[in-house]
């Protein structure tokens with residue numbers, strides 16, 4: 221029975237990997253009735269994500285307006301306002317429930333706003349701002365096409 225500990229470790233590793241997949245990579249999800257993946261959150265977690273989303277939208281509006289009028293300082297500030305996110309400011313429960321793809325795409329969106337803000341500050345020509353914003357907004361469109369947020373059972 222020399223192999224027994226090895227089999228046991230292998231089984232445990234598989235269980236651990238499955239647990240990590242279910243709760244770390246996959247997040248707390250179910251199939252939504254509109255074909256999208258529904259992420260199940262508590263009410264306060266959902267409110268937090270939606271508030272972040274409204275911040276994105278506000279920045280997009282400010283950047284378009286400032287880029288149109290040539291107000292580069294405002295454009296840069298509007299991008300940088302949503303350009304930094306600290307994972308440690310997010311509740312661990314939210315990090316666990318959001319699927320890996322959502323976390324990755326979300327972080328990438330913040331990173332792109334940050335880069336855009338810094339580039340505008342560094343003298344990015346006015347006509348380059350909208351193309352960059354158009355590219356960045358593929359993240360918004362892509363994530364919204366695949367995911368929605370719903371309240372978890374008993375979520376309040």
Ligand code: HEC
Pocket residue numbers: 270271273274276277280321322323325326329356357359360361363364367368369370
């Ligand atoms: C990583 C995924 C992801 C990215 C990236 C993302 N969103 Fe969202 N957003 C969501 C989800 C999920 C919802 C909830 C949609 C639902 O439940 O139908 C949402 C909701 C919203 C809402 C509704 C807010 C409310 O109060 O109801 C707005 C506005 C919004 N997003 C704007 C944006 C903009 C603008 C961008 C890009 C700059 C963006 N989002 C990028 C996932 C994302």
